[in-house]
Amino acid sequence: MVRAGPRTAVPPVLLGGPVYSTILYSVSERVARVTLNRPDARNSLNDTMVDELLDAFARARDDDEVRVVVLTGAGDRAFCAGADLGGLAASGVAATREELRASAPFRLFTAFPKIGKPVLARLAGHAVAGGLGLAAACDLVIAADDVKLATPEVNVGLWPMMIMAVINRNVAPKHAFKLYYTGERITAAEGREIGLVTEVVPRAELDERVDALARSIAAKSPVGLRRGRDAFFAVEGRPLEDAVEYLLGELVELAATEDAKEGITAFLERREPDFKGR
Incomplete structure (x- = not known):
């Protein structure tokens, strides 16, 4: 049995492409692994990370050796805590249609259907706010059994506007409204019951299951x-x-x-x- 231990940040690595400062990118056995690599900030999203994610998605899309993409987060504390309020959320308010379409959230969430290859989310840590939207945008979500999910925006006077576009495609309205109205955390098992999570596995089996599923899909046409x-x-x-x-x-x-x-x-x-x- 393979134990899914903590995956800590390591220095950026050059892999025949750009050097990333907020993510890691590697390819093995026809699977591209994209890792959010800001564990000290709970892998929160900022403009740099969004740009690097989009570049990594394009690399995976255009690489014939890649058949599956696995998106995960460094460490076991958080998959992604959503927007970095000191960066992405404070970068200014888009007013025009052109500015909205050029914004980091728009570019990120509209990129997933264009990747052209199956995208699996590996959740070894909590997925909240925009991080939950990021997971929901993936085709499949495999989560450790102790992971929690939440949309806490309402607690600070906000609303999960952007991520509703992807969460509402996975969750029935009554379940979605409870997430949005309360901001309460739910377990990975509860996430599976309402359609946010595909599979829940014991933490010690997470990597084994994600790797096996990715390899199985990568073997298809x-x-x-x-x-x-x-x-x-x-x-x-x-x-x-x-x-x-x-x-x-x-x-x-x-x-x-x-x-x-x-x-x-x-x-x-x-x-x-x-x-x-x-």
């Missing part, structure tokens, strides 16, 4: 994963007939790919497929 994930976001909010028409067209195109043909052939020949991403 990258072209199938990308086109399927893109289609998932493309049909959100569409009328049923429009969605079915669009998805049928996507299925026809996907079935013509080399990976789909290889997958069907491998199934008929009772062997593991050798996907090439084409």
